[in-house]
Amino acid sequence: VGLKRGILVGEPTGGSTGQPLAFALPGGIMARVCTKRDAYPDGTEWNGIGILPTVPARPTVAALQAGRDPVLEAALRALGTKAQKTAFKTESLRVENNH
Numbered sequence: 001v002g003l004k005r006g007i008l009v010g011e012p013t014g015g016s017t018g019q020p021l022a023f024a025l026p027g028g029i030m031a032r033v034c035t036k037r038d039a040y041p042d043g044t045e046w047n048g049i050g051i052l053p054t055v056p057a058r059p060t061v062a063a064l065q066a067g068r069d070p071v072l073e074a075a076l077r078a079l080g081t082k083a084q085k086t087a088f089k090t091e092s093l094r095v096e097n098n099h
Contacts, residue, residue, distance in 0.1 A: 007054045007055060007075075007078050007079075008051065008052075008053040008054045008055070009053055009054065009055045009057055009071060009074050009075040009078055010053050010055075010056075010057055010058075010071050010074075011053065011056070011057070011058055012049075012050035012051065012052050012053065013050040013051045014050055015046065015047060015048045015049050015050035016047065016048075020032040020033060021033045054078070055074050055075070055077075055078045056074075057070050057071040057073075057074035057075070058070065058071070059071055
């Protein structure tokens with residue numbers, strides 16, 4: 001089919017669509033089955049395998065503690081941008097509770 005996708009950077013996906021088939025049983029019971037066929041347009045199945053990244057990259061505790069983001073760095077390299085030290089700092093992340 002020749003479909004073109006963007007570059008995927010990071011780790012393989014979990015290999016599931018996250019959409020189990022659900023059906024009703026007698027007595028008001030619902031059942032879900034996580035078995036179905038998922039495939040690329042060429043017929044290659046990816047369920048149970050996952051979608052593999054074009055550019056594999058994995059974060060590590062040591063890199064994150066050092067203020068680096070290996071996945072972002074790999075993405076920047078893949079885009080042809082010279083990766084410089086990222087501004088990612090765990091202490092700079094802020095979660096606001098708007099409730």
